[in-house]
Amino acid sequence: MQPITIVTTAGRPDERSLALAAFVCEQLHIVYEPRRKRAITTMAKQLHAHIIVAGKDRFAYYPLSAIEPFFFHPNSAAFRLKRVARGETDPFLVATQLSKGETLLDCTLGLAADAMLGAYQVGDTGRVIGLEGNRNVAFIVKQGLQQYDVTTLPLTACMRRIEVIHAQAIDYLLMLPDNSFDVVYMDPMFEETIEEATNFTTLRHAGVQAGLTEQWVQHAVRVAKKRVVLKAHFRSTWFASYGFQQMTRTTAKFHYGVIEKERRDEGLL
Structure with missing residues (x-):
C-alpha cells in the first residue's frame, strides 16, 4: 500500500x-x-x-521512514551570490552563459541554489522555471522561496522570481514547443554519492531520483535555444554517452557538461 x-x-x-x-x-x-x-x-x-x-x-x-526532515534553506546560494556580486565567477554561470532577459528551465530544482544564481543573472526581465517531480518537495521549496526571510540582497529578489512547477522533467519537456527556453539545465541525482554533500542527504531520500535518458536529452536539446547544461559526477558516463562537452575542474567532484544548440544544429546540416 x-x-x-x-x-x-x-x-x-x-x-x-x-x-x-x-x-x-x-x-x-x-x-x-x-x-x-x-x-x-x-x-x-x-x-x-x-x-x-x-x-x-x-x-x-x-518522508516515511526518514529520520531527518526536508526543509527549505538557501543552501550554497547565499555565499555564491555574494561572490558573483563582487565580480567573481561561478561555474554554473560559466556553463550556462545566461544573460539579462533570458529564460532558464531548471529540470531538477532541488533546493533551487542554481536557479537562484540563474535568476540573478537573467534579472527581473528574464524568467526562471524550476521543475520538481515530488509534489511534497515542490510545495516545500515553493513556499520557502516565497517566504524565507533573507535580509541579504540580491538573494531575496532572486528567490521570489523563481516559478516552481510540480512536474516530471520529461513530461514537461514533451509539452513545450521547440526553442522555448534559452537554456535547459539538468542536475539528476548523481550516480555516485559525494560524501561532502551531506546537505543533500534528506533531499535524496525525499525527492524523485531519475537517471538521465536519451529521450530527456533529446527533448532538452529541442526545447533549448542556446544550450543544454548537465551537472554530474566527474566520473559520470553521461557526458560522453549523450554528447556533452565536459568542463573539467580539477578541484571539484562534479562537473558541468554543455551541448551548444548552434553547433548541434550545424552538425545536422
Missing part, C-alpha cells in the same frame, strides 16, 4: 501553525492529523504516511 501524505503541527500548536496546516490541506488536498503529543516517527508508522509539519517559521517534510 502506498503511503498517504498528511499534515500536522509542532508539539504545541498556536493559531498561526494551525492556520498554516489548514493552508497545506487546501493546497495539497490532504488531511490534517492532530499531533496529540506523538513523535513524528510514531505518527508516520501508525498512519503509514509521509508527514508535513506546519511550524511557526517553516514547513518541514518527513
